[in-house]
Amino acid sequence: MMSSHHNPHVVLFPFMSKGHTIPLLQLARLLLLRRGVALTIFTTPANRPFFSKSLSDVVDAISLIDLPFPENIPGVPPGIESTDKLPSMSLFPAFAAATKLMKPHFERALNALPPVSFMITDGFLGWTLDSANNLGIPRLVYFGMSYFSSVVSRSVTSAGLILKPNGDDEAFTVPDFPWLSVTRNDFDAPFRDREPKGPLFDFVTEQMVATVNSHGLVMNSFCDLEHVYMEFYNRNLVPKSWPVGPFCLAEPRRKPPPENQEKPSYIKWLDGFHEQGKQVLYVAFGSQAEISPEQLREIKVGLEESEVNFLWVVRTHESELDGFEDRVKNRGLLVREWVDQREILGHPSVNGFVSHCGWNSVLESICAAVPIAAWPMMAEQHLNARMVVEEMKIGVRVESCNGSVRGFVKSESVEKAVRELMEGEIGKSARKKVKELSNSAINAIKEGGSSWLKLDELINEFHAKMKKNPDM
Known part of the structure; x- marks a missing residue:
């Protein structure tokens, strides 16, 4: 992979969970459609085969780097490097916290790379903001959420309404969107807890703080799908967001297998x-x-x-x-x-x-x-x-x-x-x-569509900043 100040170089780091990994691998394909973009993706040894298989037709255009996953973590069975392998989701906080131990390996690998225009890391990897700041690289965040769920959650929690209903299924109006009604049961822990506390609450709070202090949010959505909620987010919330999806449309349709190979x-x-x-x-x-x-x-x-x-x-x-x-x-x-x-x-x-x-x-x-x-x-x-x-x-x-x-x-x-x-x-x-x-959705992702233009805007904005400051 070649990279210089004349070409954008993007780093992607998905969280170790299929539902988080798949969309970022699809986003990688969207980035590769931009001529001259160099791409580095971080994973772990046990997850690498899935990455390689998912990107088999474009793997020569990508630098794929393994980081060792922490060992001997209390609560995490040996050899497990993805949440879908956990015996219970109650082990999630311990698994997520363990990823912080990857930080020195991540920073050493980043230091050895050609200059990076920006990185996009999963919202559950909030610790990568510190790494990005240490190395002068803008960090953007990917959360696998819609604008709708993001702004409704913010609207309800900031107004304190989620704590007011007596019953979990008592409907109340969303302040900024009076045509919407929700209940406490529409929200998951720790957001719905009257006195939130514990490892999961601490983890979520930490990720939210890291997101707010990052340079932007990359959204797997498109303007026509949720324009009202996208506009509300970008008027009232930080960091700035770019709707550049649906990512899945970047994946080529599976070709019929050769005659000597059976279909599933x-x-x-x-x-x-x-x-x-x-x-x-x-x-x-x-x-x-x-x-x-x-x-x-x-x-x-x-x-x-x-x-x-x-x-x-x-x-x-x-x-x-x-x-x-x-x-x-x-x-x-x-x-x-x-x-x-x-x-x-x-x-x-x-x-x-x-x-x-x-x-x-x-x-x-x-x-x-x-x-x-x-x-x-x-x-x-x-x-x-x-x-x-x-x-x-x-x-x-x-x-x-x-x-x-x-x-x-x-x-x-x-x-x-x-x-x-x-x-x-x-x-x-x-x-x-x-x-x-x-x-x-198909029109949004096409060249000249709303998502295509937003991704161009994102790449150009951060690559231009890097060219102005080559020491980033």
Whole structure:
């Protein structure tokens, strides 16, 4: 990799979690579309194979550097270097704190690189701000959140409203957006706690302080998707943000495999339904959500009773389902392996998505023009679900039995949501709206589109500063 003051040199450092890594690897592709941009990406030894495979067609244009992951960390099992391998998400604070021990290795590696125009590091790696300041490199932050969830969270917490309702499901109005109502249950710990404290609260606070003191925020979004919330953010909050997504559209469509190489079994299964002219529902809740055995049983019954065709991605420990697979074998498939979600959503047979509403999944569904049955599980997913159903109107909500956004969902609600999405009038309307948004997303990322221009603006702004100050 060649770099000079005449060419921008960008450093990317994703957090060690698939949901954080994948979008930054997609952003790497967007950066490589800019002629002359040199790119360095940091990872760890155990994560490197995933990076190399994901970027196999462009790996020669990238410098990929391994940093040793800390060993003998209390609470973190040996050999684990990614959160999706943790036996429980209760170990997350210990895992995240351990990444700070990578700092001296990171700084030594940065010192050995050609001059860096700017770095984009994950919001969970707040300690990289100190490294960036030590070496005179502007740090920009990537958080895998929408503008909507970001500004609604800030609006509610800054007004102290999240602490006022007596009940967790008592609705109140968002001050800066009076057309929106939310509940305490729409927010995850530690934001919803009346007296927030503990390792997770300390970690989140530390990352927020580091973000505010960084040079900018890179957003996986685009102007037409959430213009009102983007404008509010850039008028009222810091640091400055650049909407340059959807990142996933930078990935090339998977080419058909050579004749001597088989397609994945789940794609061949979808092909069969497409040949019959039948629609399929995709069901996936991400790699981090922890679903109880009781809730899994209700999902199983709801899908079985709905009579829709479905492909359900489950984790190994969730897959003992009492003969369920035999009963639905003619119209349902359970997949226990890592899947290419974009390939599934882009398959012509897939016409609906039961999703936890992680922001990556929402964007991938929009780009594939597939409507969503929203079933949030954790983090800011409950706010994303409100955006999907109430703001964008590209889906339906999977309702709990007691009306709480965090309540238990009975099989009847699963069946109702699935049928409405795949066959009902709301589903038809959502399908039309998501198609419009899909077209807007494609246009945003094209040369001359809003996201294309914003990324150019970002690169030019920070590279120009470096050229003025070669010692950065």
